Amino acid sequence: MELNKDYSEASIKVLEGLDPVRQRPGMYIGSTNTKGLHHLVFEVIDNSIDEAMAGFCSKISVTLHIDGSITIEDDGRGIPVGNHPVAGKPTVEVVMTTLHSGGKFNSGAYYASGGLHGVGVSVVNALSEFLEVTVRRNGGIYYQKYERGKPVCEFDKIGKTSKSGTKITFKADPQIFETTEFSYETLARRFRELAFLNSGVEISISxxxxxxxxxxxAEGGIVSYVKFLNKSKGLLIDEPVYIQGKYEDILVEISLLYNDSYNEAIYSFVNNIHTDGGGTHEAGFKAAYTKIFNSFVNKHGLLKEKFNLTGDDIREGISAILSVKMNEPVFEGQTKGKLGSSKAKTAVENVMYNYLTDYLEENPSIVKRILDKAIQAFRAREAARKAKELTRRKNALEVSTLPGKLADCQEKDPSKSEIFIVEGDSAGGSAKQCRHRKFQAILPLKGKILNVEKARYDKILSNNEIKSIITALGTGISKNDFNIEKLRYHKIIIMTDADVDGAHITTLLLTYFFRYMRQIIERGYLYIAKPPLYKIKKGKMERYIHDEEEMEDFLLDSGLVDIEIDELPEHRYKEVFKNILAYDDLLNKFARKGLYRPLMSELAVYEGLNASNFSQEGFIEDLFQYLKDKGAFEHYKNTEIEYNYEFDRYNIVVESETKRFVFNTEFMSTPEFKELRRLGVFVSELGSKPYKVKVNGDVKTFDNVKELITFIEERGKKGLSIQRYKGLGEMNPEQLWETTVDPERRSLYQVKIEDAEAADELFSLLMGDIVAPRREFIEENALKAKNIDI
Structure with missing residues (x-):
């Protein structure tokens, strides 16, 4: 390697304006994957929420467009439109193109703000293919457009209005992001949370x-929020407790409810930021609640026996929302996951003391219900002390307390040890034969473990399979006894059959770990084994493929090697072609019904098509002529426009020799056609037909998507030998080692908690006692189910 000795003033590169953001986007939004993509939207909507918190905004709308762009609009004051006194150019342009600019740096502009760094909207602008800002303010409508952070027109007044507000439309830059497709569900979940936390603000998404x-x-604010979180649980209290107050300059809101579960769920927020790591405000809530409740119980002599009730006992079954709004909060770490402001603890305690004591005095029946549950929790905790004896590690001087069916490993260093929790004695026997005894332990389970969502500590501890898990892992189980430092293995691998029963056992184990050993998941120690479905060979290369999706990915990767497509950036190849494969498969399904490819492929990409257009004669006539010109009707003997008098709308009718199809509002609203339209956006990224592809310098031309996809698939399969594997239960020890146990060749899925609130709700819904929400969930997701035993 030749050293470059020329290091001078010219070697220092200065990145100006928004160039640093495009050069290192991860420094500003965390990543360029889906999480970073959605962070762009959150940065923009946080500005609208800050306007709402300041009392100037009541409606926010978000629209996901077919071309992949997104619009966020609010009815706030609007960004100031005059020239900036220091920068000497329009303030809107300063905000959009300058880092660390905005009203958050002026303490008088916003009382409480979630975004304190002032890089939000300018970063969004820098990372967008284009961004358009429209401001309604001072009786005028003002507009400016940017491309990749740079203005492409002057900031100018384009109209008059009596309204105020800001509208921002942007499209994430495919040169930056791995994917540019926004998730409706991800955005809706965050907007729902923001609506609950900001009572009276309407947030819509389409x-x-x-x-x-x-x-x-949510007119009820966090009271509605806590009700929502408990909709799939049995309630101990009919209506939530609501506490609101102000201490000095800190606003505190608390809403709590008790359910019949055996867990506590406290969700804390500071200026709408979810502090999943807790902090001083949450510590203040817990301390004050325990002290106030115990003082009330002792004052009125409600305990007939002497119980030493702890905060954990009193909070069993509690579900609480704690929201603090304050000026200039201090967070621990860059992620704002934990509040460090000591003043917040004092504020929460002060507000609770002023309200909660009176509430307990006025509601003795509720106090009794909470106390009864706390006493039961105390007794269960006493029973859980038995688990302490299960935590000892075997050594030369101790009698082994490890379960008899555990085949332990020789390694004593937890960081080098792993344990397989295996379904059934048969697979367990094969695993014991093929494992590496030095560092791999095997624990077979007989049948299905207890559903811990419906059971208490004492019942859990009487379950033999759970006792075996507790004993083998060595951490203990109860809140006071659980010690993650005593964990005997830093890889805990759930290994079950790839069938419905195996999935159920995995779900029961995940429920157990989430509810009672969550730190194991949080530290990244829990995994799920994934036995492969295929083994592929090509020359000297061998690889295991675990499911159909991975096989598709592999064939795409192989098929796209040494290919160039002028219309498409290289880093977009994979995502675009993966979606085009799904598009092609959907076209095949339509074709089997008699709706042939030329017709459906043109409908999929026709601009502006939606269900409402069928009431417009001109639009339908244009569409009909377009389809005719494109040859979309070639397989049909008759085609016409038909007027429906009953519903005052138009239909396009096509007839083959045996079938008649009507394209109308109902057809456009079907999930299949909506999905075809969604996937059609990716086809448009290839440019216009015929599609041209360079392969090792030679240009190949394809008249349609089908020809192109077939070519890519054939390239991917060329020279491949494919072997399909059977399920885990039918593997012999050699196959099990080769595919699932050998660290050099296996695949493991690490279990993580990305959204604790959503995970808590899902476990309660699927594993709890309340039937109605579970039925609703099954009905909504029935079409997504793949492996069903009937």
Whole structure:
């Protein structure tokens, strides 16, 4: 390697304006994957929420467009439109193109703000293919457009209005992001949370691709929020307790409810930021609640026996929302996951003391119910002390307390040890024969473990399979006894059959770990084994493929090697072709019904098509002529436009020799056609037909998507030998080692908690006692189910 000795003043590169953001986007939004993509939207909507918190905004709308762009609009004051006194150019342009600019740096502009770094909207601008800002303010409408952070027109007044507010439309830059497709569900979940936390603010989201929309409005604020979180649980209290108050300059809101579960769920927020790591405000809540409740119980002599009730006992079954709004909060770490402001603890305690004591005095029946549950929790905790004896590690001087069916490993260093929790004695026997005894332990389970969502500590501890897990892992189980430092293995691998029963056992184990050993998941120690479905060979290369999706990815990767497509950036190849494969498969399904490819492929990409257009004669006539010109009707003997008098709308009718199809509002609203429209956006990224592809310098031309996809697939399969594997239960020890146990060749899925609130709700819904929400969930997701035993 030749050293470059020329290091001078010219070697220092200065990145100006927004160039640093495009050069190192991860420093500003965390990553360029889906999480970073959605962070762009959150940065923009946080500005609207700050306007709402300041009392100037009541409605926010978000629209996902078919071309992949997104619009966020609010009815706030609007960004100031005059020239900036220091920069000497329009303030809007300063905000959009300058880092660390905005009203958050002026303590008088916003009382409490979630975004304190002032890089939000300028970063969004820098990372967008284009961004358009429209401001309604001072009786005028003002507009400016940017491309990749740079203005492409002057900031100018384009109209008059009596309204105020800001509208921002942007499209994430495919040169930066791995994917540019926003998730409706991800955005809706955050907007729902924001609506709950900001009472009286209406947040709506609509998706033009799928014709779906939702509006979130919680007049009840966090009271509605805590009710929502408990909708799939049995309640101990009919109505939530609501506490609100102000201490000095800190606003405190608390809403709590008790359910019949055996867990506590406290969700804390500071200026709408979810502090999943807790902090001083949460510590203040716990300390004050325990002290106030115990003082009330002792004052009125409600305990007939002497119980030493702890905070954990009193909070069993509690579900609470704690929201603090304050000026200039201090967070621990860059992620704002934990509040460090000591003043917040004092504020929460002060507000609770002023309200909660009176509430307990006025509601003795509720106190009794909470106390009865706390006493039961105390007794269960006493029973859980038995688990302490299960935590000892075997050594030369101790009698072994490890379960008899555990085949332990020789390694004593937890960081080098792993344990397989295996379904059934048969697979367990094969695993014991093929494992590496030095560092791999095997624990077979007989049948299905207890559903811990419906059971208490004492019942859990009487379950033999759970006792075996507790004993083998060595951490203990109860809140006071659980010690993650005593964990005997830093890889805990759930290994079950790839069938419905195996999935159920995995779910029961995940429920157990989430509810009672969550730190194991949080530290990244829990995994799920994934036995492969295929083994592929090509020359000297061998590889295991674990499911159909991975096989598709592999064939795409192989098929796209040494290919160039002028219309498409290289880093977009994979995502675009993966979606085009799904598009092609959907076209095949339509064709089997008699709706042939030329017709459906043209409908999929026709601009502006939606269900409402069928009431417009001109639009339908244009569409009909377009389809005719494109040869989309070639397989049909008759085609016509038909007027429906009953519903005052137009239909396009096509007839083959045996079938008649009507394209109308109902057809456009079907999930299949909506999905075809969504996937059609990716086809448009290839440019216009015929599609041209360079392969090792030679240009190949394809008349349609089908020809192109077939070519890519054939390239991917060329020279491949494919072997399909059977399920885990039918593997012999050699196969099990080769595919699932050998660290050099296996695949493991690490279990992580990305959204604790959503995970808590899902475990309660699927594993709890309340039937109605579970039925609703099954009905909504029935079409997504793949492996069903009937």
């Amino acid at each position: 998706d033009e691709k799928d014709d779906k929309s939702k509006t979130f409005f």
